[in-house]
Amino acid sequence: MQKGEWLYLYHDEQTYFLPYEPGGCFSTHYGTLHFPENLEFGDRIETNKGVAFYVLRPSLADLMMKVKRRTTIIYPKEAGIILLELGIESGSRVIEIGSGSGSLTVLLSRIVGSEGRVYSFERRPEHQEMAIANVKKFGKPERVEFILKDPVAEGGFGIEGVDAVFVDIPTPWVIVPQVWQALRPGGHVGFLSPNIEQVQTTVKRLEETGFVRIRTMEVWTRGIRVKEFLTRPFDRMIGHTGYLFFAQKVSSPAPEYGPEYWI
Amino acid sequence: MQKGEWLYLYHDEQTYFLPYEPGGCFSTHYGTLHFPENLEFGDRIETNKGVAFYVLRPSLADLMMKVKRRTTIIYPKEAGIILLELGIESGSRVIEIGSGSGSLTVLLSRIVGSEGRVYSFERRPEHQEMAIANVKKFGKPERVEFILKDPVAEGGFGIEGVDAVFVDIPTPWVIVPQVWQALRPGGHVGFLSPNIEQVQTTVKRLEETGFVRIRTMEVWTRGIRVKEFLTRPFDRMIGHTGYLFFAQKVSSPAPEYGPEYWI
């Protein structure tokens, strides 16, 4: 492992997330850990009280969840669907608005690869700062352009022909024309909104503006404990984060079209 | 658009998925479509009966769902989580077993980028053939190595140090040692199994073999129709495709550890 690489310290009842400091030490509720010079992922180390911890590689989901937050973040359960429905892959050019705390930016920067590009828009400087810091820690900042701008008030995104746009702002309907302008023909837009009225209002605007194949969904995950004779789902789960909805840009509006059936 | 490029023909009540044939024609229930020489994504074309269709870019989810099938395929709702939990990004080296119909292979080949690599194992030649055909149509075949082999019977994968392994076979527990061998330290393994007994058996084997942070989950999505005064979730949804479970390789077994809490 290299100095500064992020590691996920795993003990059954407790986990920690920190950068590797060769020769450093770290205090836990279970005693103090000393990190050797040649620590490797997968290693098992013990505290001075004899409690074992494992040194694990964080997953993409871990990185997204560990960003420092000023705002609600995008969760992995939604982020996975967003990638697939927006067609974001190695080489994609993507706009995101707003940057928020940068949890989705971290993911996007790792998916689009060295040939892709993420344009992350935010109008509040303090959010942008935090997003930049998080992408520097957990993402690939060289693939991201952070732009401090309100595209509604300030004449649009100023970028054209992107493959996909993802919108997570409180009034998503106001930005629909700017999204249409920025997308390449047939391109994908996605939204995440907590309230149904946000969806209702934005869907109507999408239909009027030149988007088709509008579809809305919810995503749930439920954890399950697998243990001999105690196998059962966990008692509590997240019942709602937001409604996800998607559409595709067409050359001319199609107000006669309704939303697509979706299973 | 280029000849042979896949397009998603969209009409409210009907969609078609086909490669672009400049000057060609295509018959639908709503009449015949003629494709001009200079068709572009986003275009609106009409059948000889005056019914409008839109020419859309398929998303990654579309490509996965449109593979020809001999087997159950991996659905987008699970595939998104798989990427994030296994940490599959641009540049990753990934093993998948089995190839099945290649729906996940299509996705992986588009995510790992030109510097990544997918090793897709399958022991049944007829499945492999179909997976190869599907990746040629919808994926990036130059990034995939298709291997016809049963790693359990034939001495393991023969590849080491991969970032992640995804297992979708009927008896996932038998392949746990081979997966351990193939992964780099701290690397991620994921499974999708329809029956709880498959999970119970495999989790036990993982605990004995040198994996920690074992976690199991289900994923659901539900579509919602958004239409003025008729907004409501769709009546039917998929209640189960399979249990997703994940773990990470460590240098030494940790049988004393239980599965992690997950929300």
Added chain:
Amino acid sequence: MQKGEWLYLYHDEQTYFLPYEPGGCFSTHYGTLHFPENLEFGDRIETNKGVAFYVLRPSLADLMMKVKRRTTIIYPKEAGIILLELGIESGSRVIEIGSGSGSLTVLLSRIVGSEGRVYSFERRPEHQEMAIANVKKFGKPERVEFILKDPVAEGGFGIEGVDAVFVDIPTPWVIVPQVWQALRPGGHVGFLSPNIEQVQTTVKRLEETGFVRIRTMEVWTRGIRVKEFLTRPFDRMIGHTGYLFFAQKVSSPAPEYGPEYWI
């Protein structure tokens, strides 16, 4: 068993629901069954082709699901919650509108007992006829008063002091004042509506009219196949039937109150 009693004929792959006819016979895909004079619940009888059927008592859920239908019916998953949230028990006096096909009427008539009473309102004669026929077959018709009337157009229910009212009509908001009039103080009202706009509109009206403790919910059930090494939830489930919402009558309106938190 008595002549005319309803029985549930159960064979693994096929079930039938019919009244008992001593000495009668019944043709199935698996051959013909002859019913002896002294048939009892729990008996096992065989067709002339040697296929075994079991003679079972229908549950309340069976009776509700077996009504002849002209309309969407209330399903057991919602009906159970309705009883508990409306406080419908032995001795209760309850209004239901509309009668629909009578599936809920069947249930209510069996719950309220000989000292309770169900007032079932319907404005379409053909629905009322079917509801009456279904309650005669599966319920306790002597406890139900069927009333052909539109309480909105025709001056209210004409009944006062009932314990609970259940509303299942397309425009539930129009009937809120009449419901308030019919309920005893502190009494419960429940609604089932498929579309969110119906809920939004009716909740607003409830707040203005003198109802508090307004709460809205969805209910899901998912079946699970339990079979050795094949235990798994069923693939498909009902994703939505309707939103259930409840409130309680107070003496004076409380527009300042918002809806209650509910887990």
Added chain:
Amino acid sequence: MQKGEWLYLYHDEQTYFLPYEPGGCFSTHYGTLHFPENLEFGDRIETNKGVAFYVLRPSLADLMMKVKRRTTIIYPKEAGIILLELGIESGSRVIEIGSGSGSLTVLLSRIVGSEGRVYSFERRPEHQEMAIANVKKFGKPERVEFILKDPVAEGGFGIEGVDAVFVDIPTPWVIVPQVWQALRPGGHVGFLSPNIEQVQTTVKRLEETGFVRIRTMEVWTRGIRVKEFLTRPFDRMIGHTGYLFFAQKVSSPAPEYGPEYWI
């Protein structure tokens, strides 16, 4: 209202549950309430600080949730389904084991009416005491026989021909023969168990013992906040309380039968 009657004090952010004491007073975070001699349900009363509370009738769901607890209780979402699948109505004779804290006993005693009967078995005296106290407060104790006994160790229930049995004990499989003995032919048994292994073990025993139409399910509810431009499901929900499973007694075992399909 009569002295001692239970009332549900409702204020938007806070609720209380207590018996009515004419002339008494009650202190809340919002000040002190004085109860007049002639308090009625639906009344609005104010604390000395001017905060309004409404006096509401508790629903059956409220009564179940408000029992004092030593054990996990049965929740309304499951209790409703239990009534319908077991066919418990006015006049039913029902066995319940164990009494637990009596939340289900409260409900059953109110549903079976004056002609029905609940036999509530419990082997731990301290649980029985609490169940009795709760039924006295919230149920109809004159319809319930509380029996302190372990029917497995002590020769069965000693009661025969009941319409339905509900089992909520940690090892439900051990009591299957006793349940068979107690039920009338074609009668219904239901179980609630948190762990899948309990279900797997008990279903096997049911198949061997003379039960058919075995079916297993989960139930979820999710609350929704309905408020102008803020309408959305609540963030958190209960992901699991237990698996519900049901079967019917037949005269002879039917090991060849698998579990029924259920949607």
